[in-house]
Amino acid sequence: MYKIGIDVGGTNTDAILLDHNSQLIYSVKSPTSLDIKTGIEKSLQQLLEGANIDKTKITHAMLGTTQCTNAIVERKKLAKVGVIRLGYPATASVLPYTAWPADMIDKLSGNYAIAHGGYEYDGQLLSALDQQEITKLLEEWRGQVESIAIVGVFSSIKNDQELQVREWIQEVYGEEFPISCSSLIGSVGLIERENATILNAALCKVIETTTQGFVQALQAEGIFDVEVYLCQNDGTLMSIDYAKQFPILTIACGPTNSIRGASYLSQIQNTMVLDVGGTTSDIGVLQDGFPRESSVAVEVGDIRTNFRMPDIISVGLGGGSIVRVNGNIITVGPDSVGYKISEEALVFGGSTLTTTDIAVRLGLADVGDSTLVAHIDEAFAKAVQEEISSLLEQAIDKMKTSSEDVSLVLVGGGGIIVPEKIRGVSTIVKSEYGGVANAIGASIAQISGQYEQIYIYSKEPREESLKDAQNKAVKQAVLAGALEGTIELVEVEETPLAYHPENATRLKVKVVGKMV
Known part of the structure; x- marks a missing residue:
């Protein structure tokens, strides 16, 4: 039995093969192609050629991809979305798409309606639904929208x-029509939850293309009878069908894959992780083997949302970052030569000075031809390294919860540029396979289920509420592809709502289980 893990980064696409004991058999790293699909196919081909195994014994294949993130940032391949907000007339003063970038609204069609419906903050009915109103709206939208987002006021309660x-x-558009419900995606807060739901609805075509492309790439290599999963942004996996319902959960899965992979390689459950790629460095925190979740609203493509996201700080610093000198001022990044590093960096015969060239000049790395950077003044190279240290120190300080020095696990192909010592860091843990930690994280992950709702303990006792939330989280995990008998509770978060008179609490429950 073998498992394949592939992670598509901005610079490189990494692919690894694990045996039945989750031991690394073979790994490859190749440049990410412009269309991404070609890069996946190339990595897969190299992996299978190098590993030379019986393909019929491959049972699972996992993919971590930036496709959904790129689609939002680049405003490409997005579906036309219709937004139905259930909250008329109470919410008419703040319309859907408020504070959205104009170019994004144009891409998504801007069709929306505020219909009757919704609840008060204590679960009482705001107004009843009107089926005729909804049916008439759907007839007006026929042919204009490719996906629909439904957002109810206080749907996090009911x-x-x-x-x-x-x-x-x-009933009107058919069972296969893509529909996103806000109560299954976002948290408390109408506008942010609505924004997340609209983005989820907009990604339906992107995720369809991505999953089909991955399956076709596997089949092209003669791999047919395998369980296929996509990575979620909490360091776990989900089935293709589940990913099609919640494509937004793939956003930021790359850094979380690296954090999970770092935990596996270092055998450390609680620490800080630095993942250095070709273009950016991502810093996150491991808590009990999983990435720490962000507690604040997160902007995705300049759009404020409140769905589950990892607590990550990204710095424009990587192995391909361009080094410049302007008078006495040295700058590193944030722009990078990216996947063209093997053509443009000095050590590979190019003409652009990068952080990799500095690392080779100082003897931190042995890549390319070191004679091509021998002319670089050592004092200058050390000054550049100081600038690299400063960028990392500032980012690490932002992630700390105390002033004490922290232990750091270093992973990522660009890790060669990181100095041996960083102020504020007590120890730096490295691994032989740290360069492909993201692909390892993708392949060793479990399946998760998460459920969040506001419960009123004065009406439904705490124990009953916990049981209900856990049962619903288990259902989510099963839908995502987990074996029901293996699912266990890993996290419970309770947040009392001070403004509510009846002891209301936001309850969030997370479970994980083994894959099918």
Whole structure:
């Protein structure tokens, strides 16, 4: 039995092969292609040629991809979205798409309606649904929208109205029509939850193309009977069908893969992780073997959202970062030669001074031809290294929860540029396979399920609420592809809502299980 893990980064696409004991058999690193699909196919081909194994014994294949993130940032390949907000007339003063970039609204069509429905903060009915109103709206939108986002006021307390509208849409548009319900995606906060739901709806075509491309790439190499998974941004996996429902959960899965891979390679459950790629460095925190989750609203493509995201700081510093001198001022990045490093860096015969060239000049790395950087003044190279240290120190300080020095696990192909000592860091842990930690993280991950809702303990006792939330989280994990008998509770988070008079609490439960 073998497992394949592939992670597509901005600079490199990494592919690894693990045996039944999760031991690394073979790994490859190749430049990420412009269309991404070609890079996956090339990495897969190199991996199977180098490993020389019986392909029929490959049972699982996992993919971590930046496709959804890129689609939002680049405003490409997005679906036309219709937004139905259930909250008329109470929410009419702040319309959907408020504070969105104009170019993004144009891409998504800007179709929206505020319909009757929604709840008060204590679960009381705001207004009843009107099926005729929804049906008329759907007839108007026919042919204009490719996906629909349903957003109910305080659906985080009661979501039956969202689910009812979903049924009505399926009756009119068919069972296969992509529909996103906000109660299953975002957290408390109408506008941020609505924004996350709209983005999720917009990604339906991107995720379809991505999953089909991955399956086709596997089949082209003669790999047919395998379980295929995509990586989520909490360091776990999900089935293709689940990913098609919640494509937004793939956003930022790259850094979380690296954090999970770092934990596996270092055998450390609680530490800080620095993942240095070709273009950026991502810093995250391991808590009990999983990435720490962000507690604040996160912007995705200049759009404020509140769905689950890892607590990550990204710095424009990588192995391909361009080094410049302006008078006495040295700058490193944030621009990078990216996947063209093997053509443009000095050590590979190019004409652009990069951080990799500095690392080779100082003897930190042995790549390319060191004679091509021998002319670089050593004092200058050390000054550049000081600038690199300063960038990393500032980012690490932002992630700390105390002033004490921290232990750091270093992974990523660009890790060669990191100095041996960084102020504020007590020890730096490295691994022989740190360069492909992201692909390892993708392949060793479990399946997760998460459920979040506001419960009113005065009406539904705490124990019953916990049991209900856990059961719903288990259902999510099973939908994502977990074996029901292996699912266990890993996290419970309770946040009392001070403004609520009846002891209301936001309850978030997370479970994980083994893959099928």
